[in-house]
Amino acid sequence: MEIIYADSLFCLNLLTDYLLCLVSAKACGLYLRRIRYFAAALIGAAYSVCVFLPGLGFLMTAPGKLAGALMMGLVAYGAERRPIRCTLVFLAVSAGFAGAVWGISMAAGLPSP
Secondary structure: OOOOOHHHHHHHHHHHHHHHHHHHHHHHOOOOOHHHHHHHHHHHHHHHHHOOOOOOHHHHOHHHHHHHHHHHHHHHHOOOOOHHHHHHHHHHHHHHHHHHHHHHHHHOOOOOO
């Protein structure tokens, strides 16, 4: 059985999601709205914890993941002139970060999930 600590998962995802929102906004050349990015990061962190709760396994499906990402994008970039473009940049930055983490774990000899 795998033990997952919800507080650690929440805090790590909060920090990671906030930084991803911030980097995406910088890449889009936006005026930084840090409170909105923090709110979006809160949604992402709550989502990451909810995935492991009993009865909420449907959040691990592709539509569940997409809904979570779109909610984060709407909160973070909904007030911008081009929210769809900013959300797509956010998704691309997130995918790039995930690929980098996966590559580093492969190079370190850690097992793939």
